[in-house]
Amino acid sequence: MAQPADRPFLRLFVTPSVLVAGGFIASLAVILQYSLRAHIPGELEPGGFSLGNFTDMLKPLYARAFVDTVLICAETAFFTLLLAYPLAFALVRAKSPFLKSLLLVTAVTPLFLGEIVRTYSWIIVLGNTGFVNSVLRGLGLIDQPIQMMFTKFGVVVALVHVTLPVMVIMLSAAISHIDRDYEKAAASLGASPVRTFLTVTLPLSLPGIIAGVTTSFAWTFSAFATPQLIGGGQVSTISTLVYQLGFANFNFPFAAALSFAGLVFTIMVIALLRRAARPLEKMGGHA
Amino acid sequence: MNSLADLPRTTDIAGQPNAAKPAVRIDGVSKAFGDVTALHEAWLAVGRGEFLTLLGPSGCGKTTILNLIAGFLEADSGEIFLDGAPITNDPAHKRQIGIVFQNYALFPHMTVEKNVGYGLRMRGVDKTEIARRVGEALELVKLPGYGGRRPRELSGGQQQRIALARALVIRPKVLLLDEPFSALDKNLRSAMQVELKEIQRSLGVSTVFVTHDQSEALSMSDRIAVMSAGRIRQIAAPGEIYRAPADRFVASFVGDTNIFQATRVSPTSVIVGGFLIDVMPGPLEGTIDGQEVELFARPEELSLTSAGAPGTLPAEVVTKVYQGGYSDFYVTTPLAAERVLVRIHGPAALELWPEGAKIGLVLPKTGANAFPPGE
Numbered sequence: 001m002a003q004p005a006d007r008p009f010l011r012l013f014v015t016p017s018v019l020v021a022g023g024f025i026a027s028l029a030v031i032l033q034y035s036l037r038a039h040i041p042g043e044l045e046p047g048g049f050s051l052g053n054f055t056d057m058l059k060p061l062y063a064r065a066f067v068d069t070v071l072i073c074a075e076t077a078f079f080t081l082l083l084a085y086p087l088a089f090a091l092v093r094a095k096s097p098f099l100k101s102l103l104l105v106t107a108v109t110p111l112f113l114g115e116i117v118r119t120y121s122w123i124i125v126l127g128n129t130g131f132v133n134s135v136l137r138g139l140g141l142i143d144q145p146i147q148m149m150f151t152k153f154g155v156v157v158a159l160v161h162v163t164l165p166v167m168v169i170m171l172s173a174a175i176s177h178i179d180r181d182y183e184k185a186a187a188s189l190g191a192s193p194v195r196t197f198l199t200v201t202l203p204l205s206l207p208g209i210i211a212g213v214t215t216s217f218a219w220t221f222s223a224f225a226t227p228q229l230i231g232g233g234q235v236s237t238i239s240t241l242v243y244q245l246g247f248a249n250f251n252f253p254f255a256a257a258l259s260f261a262g263l264v265f266t267i268m269v270i271a272l273l274r275r276a277a278r279p280l281e282k283m284g285g286h287a
Numbered sequence: 288m289n290s291l292a293d294l295p296r297t298t299d300i301a302g303q304p305n306a307a308k309p310a311v312r313i314d315g316v317s318k319a320f321g322d323v324t325a326l327h328e329a330w331l332a333v334g335r336g337e338f339l340t341l342l343g344p345s346g347c348g349k350t351t352i353l354n355l356i357a358g359f360l361e362a363d364s365g366e367i368f369l370d371g372a373p374i375t376n377d378p379a380h381k382r383q384i385g386i387v388f389q390n391y392a393l394f395p396h397m398t399v400e401k402n403v404g405y406g407l408r409m410r411g412v413d414k415t416e417i418a419r420r421v422g423e424a425l426e427l428v429k430l431p432g433y434g435g436r437r438p439r440e441l442s443g444g445q446q447q448r449i450a451l452a453r454a455l456v457i458r459p460k461v462l463l464l465d466e467p468f469s470a471l472d473k474n475l476r477s478a479m480q481v482e483l484k485e486i487q488r489s490l491g492v493s494t495v496f497v498t499h500d501q502s503e504a505l506s507m508s509d510r511i512a513v514m515s516a517g518r519i520r521q522i523a524a525p526g527e528i529y530r531a532p533a534d535r536f537v538a539s540f541v542g543d544t545n546i547f548q549a550t551r552v553s554p555t556s557v558i559v560g561g562f563l564i565d566v567m568p569g570p571l572e573g574t575i576d577g578q579e580v581e582l583f584a585r586p587e588e589l590s591l592t593s594a595g596a597p598g599t600l601p602a603e604v605v606t607k608v609y610q611g612g613y614s615d616f617y618v619t620t621p622l623a624a625e626r627v628l629v630r631i632h633g634p635a636a637l638e639l640w641p642e643g644a645k646i647g648l649v650l651p652k653t654g655a656n657a658f659p660p661g662e
Contacts (some may be wrong), residue, residue, distance in 0.1 A: 186377040186409075
């Protein structure tokens, strides 16, 4: 083990991150402190110590929100994976540099759009008089507009767009680490391209899939603008509820309790996914 | 029924390829990558049960030939035959070819058993039959009982055996080996070479072996195809490649050699420093009597004696290296541009002359090779 003396810049470099981490921990402590105090209706200042906020969370309304949020996260992760895998695969395996750049730009562009801009553009696409409905009506495929705004479906579509770039990047990293000799070996042993993919390429990219799904899950769980604007109050997630409780009802203690529960829950889910992925990481994608 | 003994075989193992129906035949195959021609119209036949080595420096086209046989690359022109049937347009997975990769490419997410049985599962062989044949293959490579392990739990040598078992268990029509020893340390490498050769002999499986290591090629092959810059320069048995190389490249790539200035006096003899030396016929075609040529002599064909002895070239010892059973003397002589390596056998050879000593260098009277001057 190297002594600090061996690394003269260590203290200099670590100090800023310690300060930032200190700020985060302090604010979390404040939120935790809020969550353990009673709400006095009509007052911004919370009352005395109480565990009431956490027991209230067991009410059906909030339990529902938890379940809905998890479902939205799971669906988003699933559909993102479904879209991102072929994109990432093509990105890694494409031979033409032009096609590679085109795919990369397509996949990564959503990262450069602001959250609000991106969300409003989905409103334009998904609205009753929006792009999708106009096209379908123009083609005579539907008479009545399909309701996509203010639905869970709309929220998931917009969230997939948010998480796609990160998933593509993580999957491409995993796929690019797969030695092509494994696939050649499978082919020489009689596996068709499809079976080679299913028995060799896909299992070897599992560590990337787990990492991508974990990230997508955590990210969607805390997403606010998308479910708020596209869901328009019809889709309740933990973050929209926190906003509503805090800024419409001014019930800061309960909002704090809900945030805290959400944080703990996310950490638990990530820990669980990582645990599931451990044997896969051990086996390693490359010899 | 001993399944691994069912491999195609003939009695014609050591000699020339079975001309009627070679295991692999490559007819005028060319391959280019962009502007770079990796292979210029290669012609090659691998006999049944033969161990043929493709030898050459990196970028010579040997791996390209391997990939063309395996089906990982498509030929630009020419035809490839496997057991007499054209396979030029068959995809890799329909070719029935076993390959051992340089890095072994054992599937890291499968046990040894699953790895070895993979090819059989892809062929829809039933479970009990797979278990039996996998067991047999593991016996063959002397790793019975390793079925439940993961590849990463095995040493390099063990991984290589498993890779070999995986390639052989499908009863391939030809076994391709892509520099399989390059990742092993020196002692293990020699042991694996002997073992691989024994397995190959006992099964009589036709084998194409790719290497850049000339000693590996000389020790293992029935025949060697020496390649350079996308062309096959010579195909012959190891002894012939060593004794009668077809051109300068083969002569200098395979084994150590020394080059002397010489003058052609006939198609089969040259003069070096006033001495007449008989050379192998062939390479001097295209030159004329009296032309400057170069004599190539192996280190063990040369000998040293005291200075000024009749029939010797004047030379001086620069460095000597003790090698145990023999000693290498590096000497200079006006008739050679580079230092000349002379290999003297016997444990006491080192004591004969000190460094700096003036000595006489004795050239071979016959058996050496002469080539037109350099490329």
